[in-house]
Amino acid sequence: MIQRPRGTRDFTPEEMGARRYYESMMRSVAVSHGFREVQTPIFEHTELFTTKSGPGIVEEMYAFKDKGDREICLRPELTASVIRFFVNDLTNYPRPLKMFYFGQCFRYERPQAGRYREFFQFGAEIIGSATPEMDAEMIGLAAAILERTGLKDYKIRVGHIGVLKGMLAQAGVSGDTALPILQKLDKKMYEEAEPLMKAAGMSADSIEKIIATTKVTGPLSVLDTYGGEAGEYLKEVFAILAQFGFRNVEVDLGVVRGLAYYTGIVFEVDAPKLGAEKQICGGGSYSLSELFGGEKVFSTGFAIGFDRTLLAIEKEGQTAPKLLVDAYVIPVNDKTRMKAYEVAALLRRNGISCDLDIMRRNMGKNFKYADAIGARRTIIVGEKELESGCVNVRDMSSGEQKMVPIESLVQHLKG
Numbered sequence: 551m552i553q554r555p556r557g558t559r560d561f562t563p564e565e566m567g568a569r570r571y572y573e574s575m576m577r578s579v580a581v582s583h584g585f586r587e588v589q590t591p592i593f594e595h596t597e598l599f600t601t602k603s604g605p606g607i608v609e610e611m612y613a614f615k616d617k618g619d620r621e622i623c624l625r626p627e628l629t630a631s632v633i634r635f636f637v638n639d640l641t642n643y644p645r646p647l648k649m650f651y652f653g654q655c656f657r658y659e660r661p662q663a664g665r666y667r668e669f670f671q672f673g674a675e676i677i678g679s680a681t682p683e684m685d686a687e688m689i690g691l692a693a694a695i696l697e698r699t700g701l702k703d704y705k706i707r708v709g710h711i712g713v714l715k716g717m718l719a720q721a722g723v724s725g726d727t728a729l730p731i732l733q734k735l736d737k738k739m740y741e742e743a744e745p746l747m748k749a750a751g752m753s754a755d756s757i758e759k760i761i762a763t764t765k766v767t768g769p770l771s772v773l774d775t776y777g778g779e780a781g782e783y784l785k786e787v788f789a790i791l792a793q794f795g796f797r798n799v800e801v802d803l804g805v806v807r808g809l810a811y812y813t814g815i816v817f818e819v820d821a822p823k824l825g826a827e828k829q830i831c832g833g834g835s836y837s838l839s840e841l842f843g844g845e846k847v848f849s850t851g852f853a854i855g856f857d858r859t860l861l862a863i864e865k866e867g868q869t870a871p872k873l874l875v876d877a878y879v880i881p882v883n884d885k886t887r888m889k890a891y892e893v894a895a896l897l898r899r900n901g902i903s904c905d906l907d908i909m910r911r912n913m914g915k916n917f918k919y920a921d922a923i924g925a926r927r928t929i930i931v932g933e934k935e936l937e938s939g940c941v942n943v944r945d946m947s948s949g950e951q952k953m954v955p956i957e958s959l960v961q962h963l964k965g
């Protein structure tokens with residue numbers, strides 16, 4: 551038996567029903583916030599991602615040479631693609647340019663619960679200028695999407711890269727020296743961050759202060775003591791979010807997202823019930839377009855880990871409504887078979903989901919099948935009823951049966 555590749559999944563009809571249900575929910579929330587969908591290729595030039603994240607990223611990607619000797623990779627995320635698309639073709643669009651996407655990503659990671667080699671992201675980007683409004687709009691969209699899914703136990707933690715960057719700069723550390731320190735601090739790997747800070751010439755006192763700052767979490771008031779200028783900016787973002795009515799938001803100055811292109815706010819969402827792989831969303835404001843040969847513009851965006859979000863929803867005991875057919879059409883014998891096809895087509899054409907016997911089974915087996923697929927009703931097409939232009943409609947849960955003229959069948963089923 552041939553098996554699927556490691557770290558990939560197949561989805562059953564039931565799983566796909568739930569996945570599409572939440573996917574279209576997310577789409578409609580994004581559209582209701584004035585975002586429009588874009589799509590980019592699943593494979594890109596490897597250079598796109600090494601330019602964004604450094605050469606090390608190749609280790610984490612499905613990267614290969616194609617038949618024309620080009621360095622190609624399966625995309626590990628979509629932000630780089632969307633910004634490349636912007637630089638290539640969308641610079642004349644009115645700004646702010648608000649876009650969202652949904653699609654699969656590929657990473658060569660060690661598979662475990664909530665971590666796959668093929669997974670899906672729902673994300674959004676705004677290209678415009680760096681304002682608290684733009685950031686609040688972005689965090690607000692992530693919050694609105696999660697709220698709409700019905701997920702209850704999650705926390706949106708918002709920080710500002712400027713807080714730690716500012717403290718490091720004050721201690722004389724910036725640029726390429728600061729970056730690895732920020733990366734360790736992001737992962738709360740203090741034992742590795744400390745020697746780096748010492749080597750950069752920082753005093754024990756300023757090292758201690760920085761480490762303490764990465765542990766600052768809580769309500770907006772924590773910014774009265776920490777944060778400085780970046781903290782003031784965060785306050786403005788939070789004020790707008792409060793007007794939007796979001797409450798699951800708190801300050802976390804330890805959110806750093808250690809990549810060079812982040813410029814301002816950074817945020818993450820955790821669903822604690824997921825355990826180790828609990829981060830369901832990451833985002834922030836950044837400037838990338840100039841790395842891809844475009845003008846410098848400020849953007850802000852996020853990516854929701856679609857699979858983990860669904861796992862979290864499931865863990866809370868929520869299930870998506872099942873997609874069942876409204877009607878299953880059964881001809882009682884070969885003489886009514888052709889008429890049954892006509893009835894099925896009539897229902898389908900009128901937007902009633904409808905299935906029919908295509909296996910030439912007897913009545914008993916057809917009923918069993920209708921039951922197994924969860925059909926709400928069966929439409930029994932019998933010779934005698936047809937003489938008066940009627941069929942029998944049977945409600946599968948109550949067992950009640952009624953003769954209905956074909957003429958008014960659509961109306962009857964919709965009513």
Ligand code: ATP
Pocket residue numbers: 627657659664665666667668669670671827829830831832833853854855856857858
């Ligand atoms: P992690 O630290 O969990 O690896 P990340 O920082 O690599 O996350 P991002 O690149 O910010 O994640 O991607 C956004 C979201 O995509 C994550 O918050 C997570 O929910 C999801 N995600 C990332 N990698 C995977 C994966 N291998 N499988 C499933 N979901 C993933």
Ligand code: MG
Pocket residue numbers: none
């Ligand atoms: Mg990762």
